[in-house]
Ligand code: PCD
């Protein structure tokens with residue numbers, strides 16, 4: 001039955017199952033203005049909240065005078081830490097085991113920190129009242145540099161004074177949060193001391209921000225009559241928010257309903273818990289009416305979860321012919337005023353220990369020091385919440401730096417160090433077990449597709465022409481090969497606030513053969529309603545068009561840990577396939593009964609069960625569904641439903657090979673991206689068109705970060721890039737035409753072999769863009785310059801190398 005006859009081909013195509021570039025079902029709604037976002041929620045008598053925020057990065061709050069604000073018509077309440085303290089809600093736990101002020105308690109630690117929450121009859125009145133709250137501050141010395149912070153006498157976190165133990169072990173200094181070590185320090189140092197060649201580099205992965213189209217917000221509605229709290233919000237993990245809200249407020253969990261409606265982009269920015277959520281809840285409890293809080297763009301950029309801010313120093317050791325023997329990495333991680341990273345509990349620096357990359361490196365050591373400064377907390381977001389972006393940037397830069405030291409081609413250096421296909425499952429020196437990979441095939445395909453040798457020849461000719469004064473542009477060839485680690489995670493080592501990181505799917509087949517499936521994840525634009533229906537279509541033989549996918553309502557969806565870290569496909573996608581298989585197993589029994597044969601004598605065929613050897617005898621899934629509800633079948637319960645909670649045995653390790661070709665104008669510092677080729681291997685592909693969209697989006701965000709985007713601070717801790725006037729968001733103008741490609745190396749442990757893909761293009765894209773810039777200047781002695789490579793910095797690099805003389 002393995003041939004696909006035209007008839008079977010047609011039945012299969014009708015399902016729109018896995019592998020089909022099914023059009024996104026959510027788009028009709030979104031493109032016609034029918035999306036339902038938090039700010040679209042309007043309830044009777046709803047009040048609006050707005051924050052008084054600190055203009056200072058570090059100051060004592062001497063006094064707060066609410067009188068003028070309260071006197072403004074329409075103002076209902078002004079909440080401060082003093083009001084929240086009796087409820088014990090003036091501080092909240094962070095996802096990283098630290099705690100964070102909900103409203104300034106005696107001092108502020110970053111510019112934009114929440115000081116008071118004004119509640120008023122409308123959003124504009126609330127904003128006017130914010131201006132009328134008089135706060136007296138006493139400025140304190142500001143620290144924006146983590147290295148200075150570790151030397152400073154200034155105690156940033158007075159609440160932790162004298163505490164030598166933090167959530168992740170000993171603290172070395174009053175501004176130190178944790179040290180996290182992985183690997184063998186002594187062995188690594190020994191390898192480095194005895195190596196033929198050692199390349200060293202320090203690099204700064206600057207602070208950025210995902211800047212989703214929709215900012216963060218929530219609507220809280222406390223119904224005091226029946227004791228139920230409903231909370232709508234921009235939550236990437238609605239179930240966890242419900243649990244946290246219950247623990248914080250003391251309201252029993254069944255009396256809290258959390259709903260993530262449509263979300264206008266999350267990108268990790270909406271994983272954490274923000275003071276706005278807590279304040280809207282408290283305000284609704286206090287006033288007895290619904291309260292909405294929606295931040296504006298500046299608030300979003302200044303105060304919500306940023307990304308990166310990692311100072312990384314590496315040493316990489318190799319033999320003369322380029323075989324890598326050891327890797328040493330130290331990170332000073334700037335976490336801002338509170339440690340609010342959303343990493344799994346046991347990983348205070350996320351999965352930074354994937355920093356040996358795609359290479360067979362026998363010995364390695366990583367140490368990360370987390371440090372407090374006067375900047376906004378967070379550090380979790382932007383297409384790899386779990387620091388894989390930093391890790392891949394680090395190793396892909398170290399490879400380039402080593403290639404320079406060895407005077408070797410960087411593509412070849414990668415090739416000779418790749419983990420070989422037959423080495424999988426491969427256990428890396430820093431502990432991870434990579435599930436599957438075929439790096440050489442992907443690399444060869446990529447290099448061939450772009451005519452790598454031809455490009456290098458052209459580049460060398462350009463350098464000669466430049467030296468002869470015939471051109472003022474240089475050519476950069478950016479390479480990157482990345483291995484991602486997504487799908488957290490096995491419950492045994494991954495949890496958030498104690499909740500194991502499984503995920504779930506619940507399916508209900510209706511009598512007429514259509515279905516609804518609910519998952520513990522939540523789409524923020526990824527297209528889950530489209531793709532999860534495709535997984536099910538292939539598993540249960542019902543067309544994807546007849547399956548509704550629902551996520552984000554804790555009253556109806558099974559418990560799950562949410563969507564970030566590209567975990568939906570690896571974890572909830574697996575739960576979906578397995579729940580589908582439970583449906584199929586029951587359907588098989590029903591079919592056998594209807595066909596009057598033994599269970600083992602029927603087999604699944606696309607959309608039906610057929611009697612083995614007699615394909616004309618069959619029952620379609622539609623018929624089986626109907627029978628499940630209208631016939632008494634001996635020994636079988638009525639109905640057709642299944643639920644699956646999936647604890648993945650391992651993470652999935654997607655990978656990819658990227659090449660970027662740039663022409664850089666040495667006199668203006670303007671790079672022109674000529675070509676960008678991206679090969680992604682995410683195992684079994686569910687929807688190729690959605691994957692392509694994910695890759696385009698991730699690459700564009702990579703371009704943004706590599707070429708200009710930054711949350712920059714001045715020495716007083718003022719955010720210099722808090723508006724879209726200064727914060728670079730690429731538009732169609734800057735974005736090149738991406739060429740996408742793929743190989744398929746299925747995950748051996750995932751039920752359908754799929755790995756995540758959403759984060760990959762960002763993780764692999766940033767080093768690729770950066771390497772292209774660096775590579776253009778390699779012939780003139782450049783080894784490394786820090787991102788973001790905006791025109792000014794590129795110009796400076798050229799100038800520093802004497803290219804303007
Ligand atoms: N193999 C495969 C894989 C995958 N897929 C598809 O694709 C997507 C994606 O997926 P994934 O990878 O699994 O992921 P998810 O979990 O779903 O998601 C998440 C991600 O996602 C991305 N992408 C996106 N998109 C959009 N539109 N929006 C958004 O927001 C976003 N975000 C971002 C991020 S950042 Mo983090 O949070 O930082 O951690 S992480 C992240 C979906 O739909 C799915 O189904 C397919 O098809 N196939």
Ligand SMILES: [Cu+]
Nearest residue numbers: 384385386565
């Ligand atoms: Cu990640």
